[in-house]
Structures are given as C-alpha cells and as structure tokens.
Amino acid sequence: MPLWSVYGNGRTVAPGDVVKPEQRLSWPATIAMGGQHVLAMFGATFTVPILTGFPVATTLLFSGIGTILFLLLTRNKLPSYLGSSFAFLAPVMAFNGGGRLESPEQIAMALVGIVVAGVVLAGIGFLIQAVGVKWIDRFMPPMVAGTIVALIGLNLAGAAWNNFKAAPLTAVITLAAIVLFSVVFRGFLGRISIFLGVIVGYIAAVIQGEVKFETVAAADWVGLPQFHLPAFTEPAAWSGVLMFLPVVLVLIAENVGHVRGVAAMTEDPSINQSTGKALSADGISTAIAGMFGGSGTTTYGENIGVMAATRVYSTAVYWVAGVVAIVLALSPKIGALFNTIPMGVLGGATTALYGLIGVIGIKIWVDNRVDLSRPVNQLTAAVGLIVSIGGFSAVFGGIEFGSIILATVAVLAIYHLGNLIARARKTGADDGGPIPAVGPLGGDPEN
Incomplete structure (x- = not known):
C-alpha cells in the first residue's frame, strides 16, 4: 500500500477542499511545495543560529533531520516542519551575558541545556500519550502560556539594543525594511518580512563596507557542517540548565497549538490524538540537535501559514522539505555566508523579532479571550x-x-x-464568608 494516495488530478485543489496528510499531489507539485516550505522556514531557522553564534549549517541540518524524525514518530499523520525555536534564545545567550556566544566552550555549555530541555519535553510527550492532554490545559492555561511566551521575548530587549547600537544606521535601515515588507505585503511575502528585511539591511551593510567575504571565498561548496559536543562534565553548564526549563513550557504550547490547528483546518479531530507523539518527537529532535551543536527545534507557524494558504496538508511535502534542508546544510559556503551578517543588521532584525515574540504571547490572551x-x-x-x-x-x-x-x-x-x-x-462566601466588593x-x- 503506498504511503500517500494521489489527490484528484494531482495538480489542483478543488475550492473548499483540502489535501489531507495521507494524500499528495503529483510529485512535481509536491516537490515545488516542499521547496516553498523551505523558503517559509528559512528566515526564522537561520536567524536563531546567527543570533546565538551556533553554526548555521549544523542548525539547518538538524532541522531537516528533526523534521523527518518527527514524521516518522508521528507515523506520517501530522504535517510539520521543525525549525529553530526562538524560545531558546534567552537561556542560550545567557552564557555570554545576553550576547552572541563567542567560543566553542560557551556553545558546548549551552548545548547541555538544550539536550536537557529536549529530554524533558520528550518525557512529557510520553506521559501525555499515557494519561491524556487535559492536565496540560489545567497547568498551563492561556493566561499562563501567553505570559511565559511574552516574557521570554521581552527578556531579550537588552540584547536587541546591544546589537542595534553597534551600527545604528544599518539597524534602522533593516528595521524600516522589515516594517515596510510586513505592512505592504500579504500572504507568503508578509510572513517572511524579517528575512526580506535582513537582505535589505545586508545590502546596506555591504555598501557601507561592514561585510568581509574572505571566509566565504575560502569555504568549500560541499562538506560536513561544524559539530559541537555538549559540555556534560562542566559544572557551569549544569548551573544554567534551570534557565531552559521555562522553554519546555513554550514548546508544549507551540506543539499543542500546532496539532489543534492542523486538526481544525483539516476537519479531522483524530489528529488531536497525536499530541503526545508530537511532543515526544520534538523533544527527541531537540535532544539530538543539542548533542551535535544544533539549535533546539519546534513546530513552525510559518509553515502552518503556507498550509492554510495552499490547503495542502500532505506529509509528503514535508519529507521533501526535510531532504532539501539537509542538502543545503551540506554546503559550508552557505554557512560562511550567513556568518558574515553584521551586528547592525541583527540589531534591526532582533528589535522587531524579540518584540514579536512578546506580541505572540499577548495574542494567545486575545485569541482565548483572557x-x-x-x-x-x-x-x-x-x-x-x-x-x-x-x-x-x-x-x-x-x-x-x-x-x-x-x-x-x-x-x-x-x-x-x-x-x-x-x-x-x-x-467560604457560599457558607456565609465575606467577599470584598472590589x-x-x-x-x-x-x-
């Protein structure tokens, strides 16, 4: 029996209909949509390693591997791309006082927290598979989930300013471009406004002589990315592990929201039964990424947006996206190019990005009528x-x-x-006890 049945004529989606996870379009259309999902995740996924100092190619590699692992562990029933999670930014950057990590030793210590967060998340996923998801709703209702997401983003305000003041003009150009792209464009281009703004800021930095290309010229076109191993024997690494535990709560909220979103959009409530598997899959992916120098992963809202726009929820598309990400990661020259992005560009991007993380938390309140x-x-x-x-x-x-x-x-x-x-x-009031009027x-x- 094939993994996917072909939907309709394999080329177009009928009005009001959806391509379900177990279906696919023709392979040329599926491959094209897989590439589109790579573009959708790319801006956010490369931003996290750029900000933290992690190797870009390594992060990209494990996002692709994590996506394929996610599809396998959810038995090919839940479409999702696992990209870099912004929730890890604050605890990772804390190993350099809130700034970008500057040494392999700092990266190695941060990786311990990522691995631990992944293991904890996987354990919670297995627990949910056994007892159900209702206790998560009680422990972390929208009021709590929204606040935790918001505080993680706003905690990084100082780091954004440190990047911004390194090259204020470039930062202003980058930030202005992001704002304009997000306001002017709708749909896919609007969703990648940060990525487009970074490109504009990067061009401005090149014109001003802020970018050096020597490392790019020296890098090979094909090769393995740079790997780092966690510093499990370093006491300082374990003292920072507690900072990563709130991130687990954010990942739970993101994964649960993703599963419910897909279930609603495909009108298939049975997908909600995959919640525990989704959490354990994301946790295992995060732990594996942390074992070799990649960023922690999470399900991506950018890709949910693409599915909502195309109405194609085929997991075949995500298999293509995962493979494409792995192929791109095997080019050191691409990683070297991303590492040339200067601080001013990061300052403009992070001013918007960290604020948006805070706004996402507030949106959780609004959407749930807190x-x-x-x-x-x-x-x-x-x-x-x-x-x-x-x-x-x-x-x-x-x-x-x-x-x-x-x-x-x-x-x-x-x-x-x-x-x-x-x-x-x-x-107590029902029994005659007082309640204040205000x-x-x-x-x-x-x-």
Whole structure:
C-alpha cells in the first residue's frame, strides 16, 4: 500500500477542499511545495543560529533531520516542519551575558541545556500519550502560556539594543525594511518580512563596507557542517540548565497549538490524538540537535501559514522539505555566508523579532479571550513581565536563578495560588464568608 494516495488530478485543489496528510499531489507539485516550505522556514531557522553564534549549517541540518524524525514518530499523520525555536534564545545567550556566544566552550555549555530541555519535553510527550492532554490545559492555561511566551521575548530587549547600537544606521535601515515588507505585503511575502528585511539591511551593510567575504571565498561548496559536543562534565553548564526549563513550557504550547490547528483546518479531530507523539518527537529532535551543536527545534507557524494558504496538508511535502534542508546544510559556503551578517543588521532584525515574540504571547490572551480585568490575571502578567524585563536574579544554595526562571515560577505561583485562594474564598462566601466588593486592581472581586 503506498504511503500517500494521489489527490484528484494531482495538480489542483478543488475550492473548499483540502489535501489531507495521507494524500499528495503529483510529485512535481509536491516537490515545488516542499521547496516553498523551505523558503517559509528559512528566515526564522537561520536567524536563531546567527543570533546565538551556533553554526548555521549544523542548525539547518538538524532541522531537516528533526523534521523527518518527527514524521516518522508521528507515523506520517501530522504535517510539520521543525525549525529553530526562538524560545531558546534567552537561556542560550545567557552564557555570554545576553550576547552572541563567542567560543566553542560557551556553545558546548549551552548545548547541555538544550539536550536537557529536549529530554524533558520528550518525557512529557510520553506521559501525555499515557494519561491524556487535559492536565496540560489545567497547568498551563492561556493566561499562563501567553505570559511565559511574552516574557521570554521581552527578556531579550537588552540584547536587541546591544546589537542595534553597534551600527545604528544599518539597524534602522533593516528595521524600516522589515516594517515596510510586513505592512505592504500579504500572504507568503508578509510572513517572511524579517528575512526580506535582513537582505535589505545586508545590502546596506555591504555598501557601507561592514561585510568581509574572505571566509566565504575560502569555504568549500560541499562538506560536513561544524559539530559541537555538549559540555556534560562542566559544572557551569549544569548551573544554567534551570534557565531552559521555562522553554519546555513554550514548546508544549507551540506543539499543542500546532496539532489543534492542523486538526481544525483539516476537519479531522483524530489528529488531536497525536499530541503526545508530537511532543515526544520534538523533544527527541531537540535532544539530538543539542548533542551535535544544533539549535533546539519546534513546530513552525510559518509553515502552518503556507498550509492554510495552499490547503495542502500532505506529509509528503514535508519529507521533501526535510531532504532539501539537509542538502543545503551540506554546503559550508552557505554557512560562511550567513556568518558574515553584521551586528547592525541583527540589531534591526532582533528589535522587531524579540518584540514579536512578546506580541505572540499577548495574542494567545486575545485569541482565548483572557479576562484581564481579573486581578489574578493582571498580577500574573504584571509581575512575570517586570521580573523578566528587569533582569531579576537570585542565588539559592549557591545556584543563580536568572530572570526567566524566576519570572516563570512567579507566573505559575501567582496564577494557581491566586485562583486556589479565590475558589476557597468563594466557597467560604457560599457558607456565609465575606467577599470584598472590589478587587485590589478594580477587577472582578472573585479574582
């Protein structure tokens, strides 16, 4: 029995219809769409290693391998591309004070956290396969998930400024181009506005003499990417592992959202049963990438957008995309070219990108109609965001806890304890106990 049945005439999709995961168009059309998905993921996937200092080609290689592994572990039923996760930016860059990693030793230490995050995520995936996904909804409802996503993005504001001030003119040109592309274009071009803005900023940097091409000329066209191994024996690496645990919560939210999105768009509720497999597959992919120097992975909204536009959800398309990414990764010259991108270009791109991560968190609130008039929700967001943006830190037992882990703990504690107390007070009121007429911030007195 073939892996995919051919949809219709293999060339066009009927109005109002979809090409399901187990179907495909003709192979020429499938290959073309696979290439389109590579373009969709490329801007975001290459941005993460550029910002962190990880090898671009290595990250691209393991995004392709991770995509194929994901398809295998989900039994070819869930279309998805696994690209670099922006959620890893803050904890990775913390190994150089919030800046781009500058040495193999720093990369090796950061990789330990990526591997641990992948293992934890995979374990949660296996747990969900056994007991179901409802406990995730209770532990991390939209109020909590949105706040954690937002605080991870906004935590990087200082890093964006450090890049920006390195070459302000180039940064302004890059940022202006990103804004213009996102406003002027719709559909696919609008979704890759950061990628297009980086190209414009890069051209401006070349004109100003900020780019050197010696390393590109010396690089081979074909060869293996540069690999790094995690520094498992380095105590400093393990002291930073806690910073990666909030990232797991973000990856859960992204994967669950991806599965539900595909299920809704294909009108196939059975796809939701793949949630645990999706989480474990992404976790295993992330751990494998971390073992050899690649960035942590996640399902990609960019590719969801392409599927929504084309109405083609065939997993065959993603097999093509994964193979194309692997082939591109085997060119050191491409990796060397990306490494020539100057700080000014990164400054413009990260100013938009890190802010957009914060906005995605807010969008989770909006999409799920979170009631921000409730004091417990207000304080969950207020405290978490300020702790993150302000760079709070604390030392317990000789271990330093950074702002992201402190903010995440604060978000979870305030939300769950606040609601627990509110329910207890409401029960007390039913038994004759008092409830104040107005909450502390003028919201719902029931919190």
